[in-house]
Amino acid sequence: MLNAESIPxxxxxxxxxxxxxxxxxxxxxIYVRNKNGNLVIEDWGFNGWGNKIDDLxxxxxxxDKCNKIPSEIASxxxxxxxxxxxxxxxxxxxxxxxxxxxxxxCKSSILNNNRNPGMTQDQAETIFKKYLGVTNFVWLDGQAGxxxxxxxxxxxxxxGNSTTIVTMEQNDLLNYDIQQPDINxxxxxxxxxxxxxxxxxxxxxxxxxxxxxxxxxxxxGSYVNYYISNTKILxxxxxxxxxxxxxxxxxxLYPTRTVVGxxxxxxxxxxxxIHCVTQQQPxx
Numbered sequence: 649m650l651n652a653e654s655i656p657x658x659x660x661x662x663x664x665x666x667x668x669x670x671x672x673x674x675x676x677x678i679y680v681r682n683k684n685g686n687l688v689i690e691d692w693g694f695n696g697w698g699n700k701i702d703d704l705x706x707x708x709x710x711x712d713k714c715n716k717i718p719s720e721i722a723s724x725x726x727x728x729x730x731x732x733x734x735x736x737x738x739x740x741x742x743x744x745x746x747x748x749x750x751x752x753x754c755k756s757s758i759l760n761n762n763r764n765p766g767m768t769q770d771q772a773e774t775i776f777k778k779y780l781g782v783t784n785f786v787w788l789d790g791q792a793g794x795x796x797x798x799x800x801x802x803x804x805x806x807x808g809n810s811t812t813i814v815t816m817e818q819n820d821l822l823n824y825d826i827q828q829p830d831i832n833x834x835x836x837x838x839x840x841x842x843x844x845x846x847x848x849x850x851x852x853x854x855x856x857x858x859x860x861x862x863x864x865x866x867x868x869g870s871y872v873n874y875y876i877s878n879t880k881i882l883x884x885x886x887x888x889x890x891x892x893x894x895x896x897x898x899x900x901l902y903p904t905r906t907v908v909g910x911x912x913x914x915x916x917x918x919x920x921x922i923h924c925v926t927q928q929q930p931x932x
Contacts, residue, residue: 651832662718665720668710670698674739675714676737676927677721680780687930688728689832690716690779692718692738697796698762703908716767736775741779741800741924748805749840751782754790757798777850778822787828792864799825805834808901811835813845814872820852825868848901853888859913869912873921874898884921885909 650657667675676692682688696711722729732738735870744752759767769787775784790799797803800804804824806812813834821831824923838844852868859865871894875882881902885891891909899907914923 657860662726663721665717665872668713669715669916671714671741671924672717672927673741673920673924674797674800675711675717676740677718677929678740678927679929681930682728684903686728688730689718689722689734690730691722692736693733694873695737695763697739697757698737698760698798700762700796704822722931723854728778731810732775732779734774736767736772737833739796739797739800740927741802743776744801744805744807745780746810746839748785748810749782750786750807751776751780752786752788752801752805752807752837754788754801756790756792756794757800760798761793762792762798786833786837788833789827790830791825791827792867794825797919802873803921804872805876806872806923808847808848811843812848812901813844814848814898814901816847816852816870816872819920823852848897850894850897851890854890855888857886857888857913857916859917860911863917870918870921871898873923875926876902876921877930878931879899879905881905882910882922882926883907883909884912884914884916886913 677689679687680690694711694715696709700709701707702709738758742753742757749801758764758772759769769811786843791799804821804826805813805815815834818831850871852870856867857865857869869884871884873884881898883895883898884923895907895909910922915921
């Protein structure tokens with residue numbers, strides 16, 4: 649497909665690994681720097697979003713292959729791996745970090761007995777402080793059981809940069825099944841120095857999302873789940889009147905990058921967008 653579009657592949661490496669599903673944001677390697685400034689891979693535990701049952705088959709969602717991906721990539725890259733499987737089940741879409749010491753997350757997808765039985769908030773914070781270098785926390789309650797992820801933060805609230813939270817207006821958050829107490833916590837969030845964040849608020853799609861074959865999903869789409877690369881922003885688009893408007897809004901936050909809309913309608917039918925199927929490695 650890339651060759652057909654004359655995309656140069658000089659700087660692209662393809663590595664193939666067996667997986668159980670496509671959501672690499674949740675099960676993939678988390679890259680951090682150690683005290684010497686060197687990149688290492690953290691291999692957090694992954695158990696299929698809390699050992700969920702597949703709605704179509706009625707069977708347990710398989711996760712063994714996905715859980716091996718960080719280890720396989722670390723081996724392939726000859727990079728040091730920190731094995732955290734016994735420390736915590738933690739999906740990449742569960743946590744947002746501002747790059748300056750603050751972590752934002754929903755308790756429902758972390759402090760949940762289907763992931764980390766009996767774990768307290770203090771225990772989770774101790775682990776995150778040690779392995780992600782954060783010192784300040786913005787905890788939303790979230791809603792366990794509302795969908796497969798138990799309400800990941802990255803669908804409706806992201807750190808656009810160290811001072812900005814990208815989210816939605818209150819009515820759109822309510823429409824997206826975010827509860828009012830969590831909206832209040834989100835809007836009053838402050839960084840590790842007590843400074844309030846600036847907010848960039850994106851609307852939902854104007855219309856309920858329909859797939860390319862015309863299937864109406866019955867709900868609107870979020871634009872918050874975008875991916876930041878070196879020179880581009882890959883933004884979820886839905887063949888909706890709001891696509892161009894939102895792309896332009898996101899562009900204001902990233903003047904040195906170009907926003908590119910990616911049609912995610914069929915992906916969205918399965919529960920995710922651009923951020924959900926990507927996982928970045930920082931530059932060496």
